[in-house]
Amino acid sequence: MNNLREAGRRVTIRLVVIQILVFSLLLTLAGRLWYLQIRNGDQYTAEAASNHIQQVVAPATRGSILDARGVPLADNETRLVVSASRTDLMRMKDRGKSVLTRLAGVLNLKPEDVAAKVRLCDAKTPKPCWAGSPYQPIPITDEATTQQALQIRERQEDFPGITAEPTAVRRYPGPGGSNTAQVLGYLSPVTDEEITKAKKTRSPLLRSDQVGRSGLERQYDAQLRGKAGVTRYEVDNLGRVIGKARSDKAVPGANVVTSIDARVQAIAERELDQAMKDARKEMDRNTGTNYKADAGAVVVMESKTGRIVAMASNPTYDPNAWVGGISGKDYKALTGEDSGFPLLNRAIQGQAAPGSIFKVITTTGAVNAGYSFTDHYNCSSSYSIGNQVFKNFESKGYGPIDLGQALEVSCDTVFYDLAYRQWQQDGGNKPQHPSDWFYKTAHQFGLGKETGIDLPNEVRGRVPDREWKKRYWEANKDSWCKQGKTDDSYAGKIAKENCESGMRMRAGDSVNYSIGQGDTLVTPIQMATIYAGISNGGTLWNPTIGKAVVSPDGKQVREIAPKAHGKLPFDGRLRDQIDGALAGVATKGTAAWRFQGWPQDKIAMHAKTGTAEVYGKQTTSWFATYTSDYTVVMTIAQGGTGSGASGPAVRKIYNALYGVDEQGKIDEKRALLPHPEAKLPKIEKDGTIEAQPMPSPSPSASSSESAAASASPSAASSGEPSPEAAGRREDDDR
Numbered sequence: 224m225n226n227l228r229e230a231g232r233r234v235t236i237r238l239v240v241i242q243i244l245v246f247s248l249l250l251t252l253a254g255r256l257w258y259l260q261i262r263n264g265d266q267y268t269a270e271a272a273s274n275h276i277q278q279v280v281a282p283a284t285r286g287s288i289l290d291a292r293g294v295p296l297a298d299n300e301t302r303l304v305v306s307a308s309r310t311d312l313m314r315m316k317d318r319g320k321s322v323l324t325r326l327a328g329v330l331n332l333k334p335e336d337v338a339a340k341v342r343l344c345d346a347k348t349p350k351p352c353w354a355g356s357p358y359q360p361i362p363i364t365d366e367a368t369t370q371q372a373l374q375i376r377e378r379q380e381d382f383p384g385i386t387a388e389p390t391a392v393r394r395y396p397g398p399g400g401s402n403t404a405q406v407l408g409y410l411s412p413v414t415d416e417e418i419t420k421a422k423k424t425r426s427p428l429l430r431s432d433q434v435g436r437s438g439l440e441r442q443y444d445a446q447l448r449g450k451a452g453v454t455r456y457e458v459d460n461l462g463r464v465i466g467k468a469r470s471d472k473a474v475p476g477a478n479v480v481t482s483i484d485a486r487v488q489a490i491a492e493r494e495l496d497q498a499m500k501d502a503r504k505e506m507d508r509n510t511g512t513n514y515k516a517d518a519g520a521v522v523v524m525e526s527k528t529g530r531i532v533a534m535a536s537n538p539t540y541d542p543n544a545w546v547g548g549i550s551g552k553d554y555k556a557l558t559g560e561d562s563g564f565p566l567l568n569r570a571i572q573g574q575a576a577p578g579s580i581f582k583v584i585t586t587t588g589a590v591n592a593g594y595s596f597t598d599h600y601n602c603s604s605s606y607s608i609g610n611q612v613f614k615n616f617e618s619k620g621y622g623p624i625d626l627g628q629a630l631e632v633s634c635d636t637v638f639y640d641l642a643y644r645q646w647q648q649d650g651g652n653k654p655q656h657p658s659d660w661f662y663k664t665a666h667q668f669g670l671g672k673e674t675g676i677d678l679p680n681e682v683r684g685r686v687p688d689r690e691w692k693k694r695y696w697e698a699n700k701d702s703w704c705k706q707g708k709t710d711d712s713y714a715g716k717i718a719k720e721n722c723e724s725g726m727r728m729r730a731g732d733s734v735n736y737s738i739g740q741g742d743t744l745v746t747p748i749q750m751a752t753i754y755a756g757i758s759n760g761g762t763l764w765n766p767t768i769g770k771a772v773v774s775p776d777g778k779q780v781r782e783i784a785p786k787a788h789g790k791l792p793f794d795g796r797l798r799d800q801i802d803g804a805l806a807g808v809a810t811k812g813t814a815a816w817r818f819q820g821w822p823q824d825k826i827a828m829h830a831k832t833g834t835a836e837v838y839g840k841q842t843t844s845w846f847a848t849y850t851s852d853y854t855v856v857m858t859i860a861q862g863g864t865g866s867g868a869s870g871p872a873v874r875k876i877y878n879a880l881y882g883v884d885e886q887g888k889i890d891e892k893r894a895l896l897p898h899p900e901a902k903l904p905k906i907e908k909d910g911t912i913e914a915q916p917m918p919s920p921s922p923s924a925s926s927s928e929s930a931a932a933s934a935s936p937s938a939a940s941s942g943e944p945s946p947e948a949a950g951r952r953e954d955d956d957r
Contacts, residue, residue, distance in 0.1 A: 282391070282431050282451050282473070283473045284391055284476065285410075286448075288407060288439055288440075288478075288481060289481065291480070291482050291900040292484065292485070292900065293912045293913055293915060294915065295396055296395070296401075296481070297395050297439075298393075298396065300391070302366065302390060302392050303368070303369065305375065306386050306387075307326075307363055308384040310357070319341075319384065322381075322385065323338055324337075340353065341361050351549055353412070353548075356430040358430055359412065359430040363548070365546060393410055393433075394543070394546070399486050400493070402489075403492075403534075405437075405534075405536045405539065405568035405570070407438045408442075409546075410433040410440055410545065411433060411434070413432045437568075441679050442678055442679055449473070449475045449477070474775075475775040479769055479772055479773075480773060480903055484895070486895050487532050487880065487895055490533075490879045492533075492539070495535050498859060499516040499537060499862065503516050509842075514862055516862040516868070517861055518537065518563065519860065521876070522766075522855070524751045525854075526755045526759050526849055527759050527852075528764060529766045530766075530768075530785060530899065532899070535570070536565075536568050536569040537569070538565040544557070568678065570746070571681040571746055571747075571748045573746060574682055574684055574685070575744065575835060576745075576836070578833030578835030578842075579635075579739055579834065580833035580847040581738065581739025583630070583753070583801055583831065584665050584668050585638050585641070585642070588661040588664035588665075591792060592645055596626045601622065601636070601640070602622060602623070603620045606635075606636045613635070613734055614635075628804075630804040630808060631804055631813070633813050633832060638737040669752060669789055670684055670743075674752050674766050675766070676765065677768055681746075682746060684745045692725070692732070696725040702718075704722040706719075747858050750845070750856050751856040752764065753791075754848070755849060757805070757849065758829070758850070760795070762787050765785065773910075776910040777911070777912075809821070810823055812830075813865075814832050817866050820885065828848065829849050832870075837861075841861035841862075843861065845858050846873050855876055879894075880894065882897065
C-alpha cells in the first residue's frame with residue numbers, strides 16, 4: 224500500500240514538473256512574440272519591407288576642378304565603360320573564367336589582366352585588384368569602342384554578368400601642356416569600410432561612388448562628389464516590379480576654383496624637367512660621375528596671400544592612368560622600386576637638408592640672441608673646433624664682413640662662429656638652462672610642423688633640437704653601442720661616439736645646423752612659406768590652392784580666404800636688413816650670374832642659393848627667391864649647386880610671369896601673370912563658369928628664340944656665361 228502511495232506521489236511530482244516546463248516554454252514563446260511583434264515590430268516590418276525593395280542608382284556628376292581663370296584641370300566626359308558583376312561571375316561553374324577570357328579577346332586585352340581587375344584586394348593580393356565593394360559592377364575598361372560594346376550587348380548569352388554602356392568618367396585634360404598630377408590626385412572606388420564609416424555623416428557613401436585618394440580630389444571630395452540619385456522599386460518574390468517606393472534625384476557636385484594658373488603650371492613643370500635633364504649632363508667633381516638629378520620640386524606662391532600659382536613635382540605621371548581602373552603595367556610603373564615614386568608630391572612630401580637657404584633663420588636667431596647685424600665677423604677660409612676643421616666652400620675667405628654680406632656671399636665660417644659662440648654660452652657639453660636661440664627661431668619660422676596647406680599627407684620636416692636628439696639617441700643607442708664594440712671602421716667609430724654622447728648637443732652639431740646641414744629636414748612648401756613671409760613683412764600664410772567652392776547652379780559661392788598661422792620673429796628693421804641682403808644675393812652675390820640683365824629697378828628680385836650635402840648621395844640644389852608679388856622655390860635632389868642647377872629654371876619662370884626678355888626688357892603683352900589673379904572667373908546664370916581662352920603653350924620669355932614652349936629650350940643654351948667665365952662664386956653651402 225505504501226509502495227502504491229509512493230509511486231502515485233512520484234507521478235504527481237513529475238506531472239507538476241512537466242506542467243511547469245510547458246508553462247515556462249509557453250511564457251517564453253509569448254514573451255518572444257511580444258518582443259518581435261510589439262516591442263520591435265516596426266523595425267522588423269521595415270526590414271521585411273526592404274527585402275522587397277530594389278535600388279537603382281544614378282551616379283552624381285562629379286564637380287570640376289578649375290584653374291584661376293576657369294580652365295578645367297579635372298572634369299568629366301562620357302565614355303563606353305565595360306563592367307563585370309563579380310557576384311554573377313562567382314555563381315558560374317568556373318567562377319567566370321571562360322567569360323572573362325572571351326571578354327579579353329573582344330577588348331584586345333590579356334586574359335590575366337582582365338582577371339586581375341575583378342579579384343578583391345587584401346593583404347596577400349598583389350595590385351592591381353579591386354578595392355571597392357564586391358557587389359558593385361567592376362570596370363574593366365573605359366576605352367571600349369562602339370564595335371566592342373555592340374559585340375558584348377548583342378551576344379549577351381556569351382557575356383553573362385558583363386555590361387557595356389555610356390558612363391561619365393573623370394578626365395584630366397592637361398590644359399596648355401600642364402600636368403598638375405600630384406596636386407589634383409586621382410579617384411578610386413569606395414570600399415565597404417568607407418561606406419560603413421560614412422553612414423552617419425553628412426556625406427554618406429553608396430557602393431557606386433568613387434572617392435578622391437590624393438591631392439585636391441581627396442581634400443575637397445565631399446564638395447566635388449555630390450549626391451547620387453536613388454530610385455527604389457517594390458518587387459515581389461520573383462523580382463517583378465509592382466510599384467515605385469521612392470525616388471531621390473541626383474545632386475551634381477560643386478565646382479572647385481583653384482589659384483593654380485595652368486599656363487604658369489605648364490612652364491614650371493617644363494622648366495623643372497629641363498633643369499633636371501641639364502643637371503644630368505654636368506659632372507659632379509666629388510664623385511667623378513654626372514649628377515643623377517633623380518627628383519625635384521618647384522613652388523610658385525603669391526607672396527602676400529600664400530596662394531599657390533603653380534606646384535610641380537618630378538618624376539610625375541599621367542593622372543588619367545587611374546581612370547577606369549589602373550592596369551598592372553601602369554601600377555608597377557608608378558609604385559615599383561625603379562619608378563622614382565611619382566605619386567609623391569615632393570613639394571609637400573619631399574624632405575631634405577636646406578643648405579644655405581636656411582641662413583636667414585640663423586641670421587634672425589643670432590640677432591635675437593644679441594649679436595648685431597651690422598657688426599663685422601671674420602669670414603675665414605676655415606674654422607677649427609678642437610681637432611675638427613670646418614671649411615668654407617672652396618676654402619675661400621672674405622675677411623671681416625657683416626651679416627648682410629655673409630648672406631650675399633654665403634660665408635659658412637661666419638655662421639660657424641656664431642653657432643659655436645652661442646653653444647658655449649648655452650653651457651657647451653654641460654648645459655644648465657640653454658637659450659637655444661637658433662633652434663627656437665627655426666620653430667618660430669614654422670619648421671618642424673605642417674604649413675597647413677589644403678592638400679593631404681603633408682610632412683613636417685625636422686628641427687634637430689635637444690628634445691629630438693634625446694629621443695633619437697634613446698631609439699638608436701643599443702644598435703650604436705653594439706656596432707661600436709665590433710666595428711673598427713669609420714662608421715663604427717661614429718657609432719661608438721653616438722653611443723657615448725649622442726644624447727648631447729655637441730659643438731659639431733650646432734655649427735653644422737647653422738648652415739642648414741646635419742639632421743635638419745625641410746620641405747619646399749615650408750621654405751616657400753618662409754621666404755614669402757620675408758617678402759610680405761613677416762606673415763606666415765597657410766599655403767592654399769582652393770580659392771572658391773561654387774554650387775552647380777552658380778548661386779552659392781563660398782570663397783576660401785587665406786589664413787595665417789604665425790609671424791616671423793623679427794622687427795621691421797631686421798626684416799628690411801635681411802631683405803636688402805637677399806636683394807644683394809641677386810645683384811652681386813651667389814645668384815647674380817643667374818639674374819644678369821634683370822630689371823631690378825622695376826621688379827626687385829631677392830634670392831638665396833643653397834647646396835646641401837647628403838651622406839652617401841650627391842648634393843641637393845636649392846634656390847629660394849621672391850619679388851613683391853611672387854615667391855619661387857626650387858629644389859633638385861642630387862642636382863648640384865643651387866644657382867647652377869635650379870637657377871636657370873627659376874629665372875625663366877619669372878621671365879614668363881613678368882614678360883622679361885633676355886636683355887631685361889619687360890614686354891607686358893608676353894607677361895602671363897604680372898600681378899596675382901584676385902578675381903574669380905565669371906559665373907554664368909546657369910551655373911557654368913566661363914573659362915578664359917587657353918592658348919597653346921607660349922614661348923619662354925627668357926629663351927633666345929621665339930620657339931614654342933613645348934620645345935623645352937635647354938637651360939644651358941640660353942647664352943649665359945659658364946661659371947668660370949662669369950667669375951661667379953658657387954654657393955658656400957657646405
